[in-house]
């Protein structure tokens with residue numbers, strides 16, 4: 001018998017990439033590859049790259065430099081592949097600059113990996129950054145039961161890819177292409193298979209997930225709200241989430257899903273980027289602050305226990321102190337349970353990169369620190385208000401200390417509890433007893449019975 005070939009995948013960036021890495025591993029499992037955590041031990045190394053952060057390509061090149069050195073020292077013939085958005089953006093340039101690379105594959109071509117690897121074996125270098133006509137999802141195999149179990153009780157399911165919004169700072173429409181939604185039947189099939197393998201929580205993902213407009217089994221176009229309603233009907237699928245959303249696509253059907261579906265967690269990541277109408281227009285976000293506040297009000301009316309998270313960019317070209325003040329005011333007014341804030345940085349090829357009025361690093365850093373202070377204060381206030389509350393926690397993995405498990409609250413906070421390892425994959429009712437900077441701790445008061453579909457109680461309302 002042949003030794004199985006070893007695969008090491010390193011995933012950078014967002015959940016889309018984590019999902020894609022898993023699907024690549026599933027595709028290659030069919031070719032006899034097993035995953036390893038050690039790149040030195042691998043026959044195939046895939047760097048699944050992200051283009052969102054600053055100097056993304058440079059980071060990939062320095063990682064490739066390390067791999068080249070290790071490969072030379074070991075005298076190995078490890079195949080090195082670059083996947084993801086940097087692969088899509090840089091294409092053949094990667095092989096020119098880093099000849100150690102054998103294969104460059106864009107996000108739409110992962111199903112062709114086995115063919116490409118055969119070509120590499122035949123001595124060729126391969127670059128595939130096409131947007132092929134066939135649907136890669138039809139060709140990517142489902143994970144095996146063992147792979148799903150290893151990945152734990154939560155899973156991502158891609159429902160759409162690409163983006164048509166063209167925000168002026170963002171590379172996604174160029175690297176991931178136009179919006180494409182998967183048909184509802186395919187998504188339901190994938191979700192049912194995951195649940196049958198023990199998954200209890202599914203996060204629907206897409207670059208612009210709430211722009212989902214997939215073909216329903218009735219031949220009509222379904223929005224995300226309708227899709228969530230159908231998913232909520234799957235027995236033993238206890239929790240649903242979705243990310244990442246655009247405010248313009250928060251339609252009434254989706255807001256109603258927050259009101260009607262107890263399985264839909266009361267936590268929403270809704271990036272706004274700026275509180276200034278002038279900057280939102282310059283970013284081509286296609287909405288102003290008034291629409292954002294209106295959506296927040298509607299969501300809170302639909303689901304009073306909902307908590308919100310967001311993304312902010314500070315120091316966008318042309319941002320004045322007054323514009324920045326509007327962002328601070330928005331952050332104070334909404335009171336986000338968590339948020340990510342970044343300094344604007346140029347992405348070559350995007351319209352904002354050409355803007356003449358770029359701000360200095362010192363102004364950007366100073367504003368970021370001020371915004372960070374406001375966002376941290378509201379996160380801390382939200383976490384502290386959880387002290388003494390009772391939550392259902394889905395136990396996901398072992399904790400740092402023996403006897404500990406870590407699960408997630410409805411609000412995605414990590415919660416550390418004392419529980420036996422067999423509890424992984426189960427729900428427990430937990431009283432929150434401690435609040436730390438990065439996690440909560442709690443005491444298990446009860447295992448949670450299956451609520452099935454009969455429950456009409458929102459999860460977060462299950463408190464003493």
Ligand code: SF4
Pocket residue numbers: 163164165166167170171172173207208246
């Ligand atoms: S909506 Fe999101 S993914 Fe699309 S262009 Fe804007 S920031 Fe990028």
